[in-house]
């Protein structure tokens with residue numbers, strides 16, 4: 188990240204208003220322990236999108252310690268959230284954060300690999316009506332698997348669902364990576380580029396690529 192980009196991020200962060208003190212403290216503690224969580228600017232965009240669309244059933248891939256799941260639950264008091272995490276070291280914290288808050292009662296933490304859990308959800312929902320399907324999906328897990336995740340999530344979404352994929356710019360490495368970063372992240376970079384090309388080829392989707400936060404792809408079905 189360039190000095191200018193860092194200064195802009197700090198500026199945006201300073202103007203970020205948390206939903207409540209609890210979420211502000213959770214962000215602070217996650218950040219101080221280097222727990223992965225959505226950037227403040229990403230949260231602002233998710234807040235805008237969910238505020239406009241008011242989803243009732245949210246599916247999240249990648250829970251970490253539960254920050255974004257709790258953000259969705261606090262922002263949308265009517266919504267139910269299913270969130271998927273496979274890392275035991277994350278799960279133990281997420282379970283505790285959900286158990287400590289009333290919003291946690293509306294969060295269903297599914298433990299395991301997102302691909303496998305999504306297959307299970309497709310079975311659970313195969314005869315489901317529209318209102319039982321997910322109307323908002325947030326993909327924030329393994330960056331090399333976004334194409335599979337999107338294709339699996341599509342099967343359990345309503346026709347008007349919004350699907351948001353985080354980190355599509357991979358801290359800028361998508362267009363330039365220095366020697367070390369290029370090596371360490373080459374798989375994610377390769378698959379993310381392929382995923383973005385794939386999105387452009389899909390004529391049945393409306394795709395908006397946003398550069399806010401770490402880059403977001405906001406996807407809707409055209410329903411023509």
Ligand SMILES: C[S@@+](CC[C@H](N)C(=O)[O-])C[C@H]1O[C@@H](n2cnc3c(N)ncnc32)[C@H](O)[C@@H]1O
Nearest residue numbers: 223224225249251254255273274300301328329
């Ligand atoms: C960026 S973090 C999620 C942050 C979270 N959404 C938040 O903002 O609080 C990504 C998480 O996805 C999990 N993850 C990565 N690949 C996964 C997979 N295939 N299945 C389930 N979880 C996965 C990682 O263990 C990690 O905790």
